[in-house]
Amino acid sequence: MKYYLAIDIGASSGRHIIGYKEGNEIKTLEVYRFSNGVKELDGHLTWDIDEIERQVKIGIDIAMKQYMIESLSIDTWGIDYVLLNGDEVIYPVYSYRDNRTEGIIDEVHSIVSFEELYKCTGSQFQRFNTIYQLYYDLKNKRLDTVTDFLMIPEYLLYRLTGNKDKEFTDATTTSLINVDTLEFDEEIIDKLKLPKRLFKKISQPKKVIGEYKGIKVVFCATHDTGSAVEGIPMVGNEPYISSGTWSLLGIKTDKPIVSDESMRVNYSNEGGVNYNRYQKNIMGLWVVNELQKELCPELSVVDITKLADESNYEETVDVNLDDFISPKSMKKAFDDHLENKPTSNGDYFRCAYKSLAICYAEAIEELEVNTNKKYRDLYIVGGGAKNYLLNELTKKYTKKNVIALPIEATSLGNLKIQMEVE
Numbered sequence: 001m002k003y004y005l006a007i008d009i010g011a012s013s014g015r016h017i018i019g020y021k022e023g024n025e026i027k028t029l030e031v032y033r034f035s036n037g038v039k040e041l042d043g044h045l046t047w048d049i050d051e052i053e054r055q056v057k058i059g060i061d062i063a064m065k066q067y068m069i070e071s072l073s074i075d076t077w078g079i080d081y082v083l084l085n086g087d088e089v090i091y092p093v094y095s096y097r098d099n100r101t102e103g104i105i106d107e108v109h110s111i112v113s114f115e116e117l118y119k120c121t122g123s124q125f126q127r128f129n130t131i132y133q134l135y136y137d138l139k140n141k142r143l144d145t146v147t148d149f150l151m152i153p154e155y156l157l158y159r160l161t162g163n164k165d166k167e168f169t170d171a172t173t174t175s176l177i178n179v180d181t182l183e184f185d186e187e188i189i190d191k192l193k194l195p196k197r198l199f200k201k202i203s204q205p206k207k208v209i210g211e212y213k214g215i216k217v218v219f220c221a222t223h224d225t226g227s228a229v230e231g232i233p234m235v236g237n238e239p240y241i242s243s244g245t246w247s248l249l250g251i252k253t254d255k256p257i258v259s260d261e262s263m264r265v266n267y268s269n270e271g272g273v274n275y276n277r278y279q280k281n282i283m284g285l286w287v288v289n290e291l292q293k294e295l296c297p298e299l300s301v302v303d304i305t306k307l308a309d310e311s312n313y314e315e316t317v318d319v320n321l322d323d324f325i326s327p328k329s330m331k332k333a334f335d336d337h338l339e340n341k342p343t344s345n346g347d348y349f350r351c352a353y354k355s356l357a358i359c360y361a362e363a364i365e366e367l368e369v370n371t372n373k374k375y376r377d378l379y380i381v382g383g384g385a386k387n388y389l390l391n392e393l394t395k396k397y398t399k400k401n402v403i404a405l406p407i408e409a410t411s412l413g414n415l416k417i418q419m420e421v422e
Helices: 049-066 105-111 114-121 130-139 152-161 186-191 224-230 260-264 286-295 301-310 330-336 345-371 388-398 409-419
Strands: 003-009 013-022 025-035 039-041 044-047 069-075 081-085 088-090 148-151 208-212 215-218 240-243 246-253 268-271 276-283 377-381 401-405
Touching: 003 049, 003 152, 003 224, 003 409, 013 049, 013 409, 025 049, 025 409, 049 069, 049 152, 069 152, 069 224, 069 409, 081 130, 081 152, 105 130, 114 186, 114 260, 148 152, 152 208, 152 215, 224 240, 224 246, 224 268, 224 276, 224 409, 246 345, 260 345, 276 345, 286 301, 286 330, 286 345, 301 345, 301 388, 330 345, 345 388, 377 388, 388 401
Parallel strands: 003 069, 069 215, 240 377, 377 401
Antiparallel strands: 003 013, 013 025, 039 044, 081 088, 081 148, 208 215, 240 246, 246 276, 268 276
16 A cells, blocks of 8 residues: 655645545545644734744654655645745745735836736736735845745745755746746746746646655645645536635636636636646635634634524625735624624624625636636535535525535645656
């Protein structure tokens, strides 16, 4: 029996999952879990990258005591990165939820218009995109002594192997990958005067990048959504939602779609394993989790879902507004956008779930227009797949056959890619 280790790290927790094949099915066992989260430092939101690395290594050691591991790989959220001067980290490691880019976005667009950026990279606009974060670093002289910038999973894999390789799927979250060459766009980098030395050759998933304690270390799709899509047992090619802190709704396409209409509705193109993921970032369970922490931290997800189900509150908000990304009070953010204030906790949660479902429906309509195709099914994986009320509301408003799969799709995709390495 061959055993593989998927290390899947999200914004709130990390998981070490052992996988093995039983017939044609991948079986999984969780061997370690640790907490993660943004830390406030000098008024900014940051990641404790040293603690994340420590937890990654603890989990590997625990897994090694139980299994002879063939290979391992790491996936995380996209966008964020670590700056290095040689082997030294340049702190802090900022979180995408930090607001440091707000003052420089217009300056970036005065140098390279968003229309040009979209045609070249196919990347949707988000104020926290890597391109804006790097330009902020440039303006604040944080890049002066930098020798490397590594996305979070690339950095963690470097700390295991000593090799500073760059991986395709996570690179496509930077808004710096050209849709034709599938490499870093040199013209955009030149126009913004970003240091060329940082933008090195990109490797594809399945590449072996080194060893750690005798275990082969490989690239999965290191952007967690890329691995999640690989892990969905789809019949045909139908839309998916990877439902977690964010909701990533999309479809596999042969090539990026960079039409004017795609740009207008803010659809993105990101790398998959030999395909393009044409998808949209929609707010996810972050709003629900933040409401829960503020209103009733003692209740479980089951409890708050029941409260929402019992509520008759019908008003909704546009949860994709910046006001919901990192407010000091999520309750106040909702209150500020509602005409009739909720009168119970259940009202807030019903509003959140219904608002998400309506956003999904709008995104599906846009998807069908831009791909010129009607879809019957909608696959949902991730934490949201376990929420019966969100699934019911999604079915109601999208009018699709919702196939909710309460599986660890990201870990399954991570493991599947490792198992295909020769």
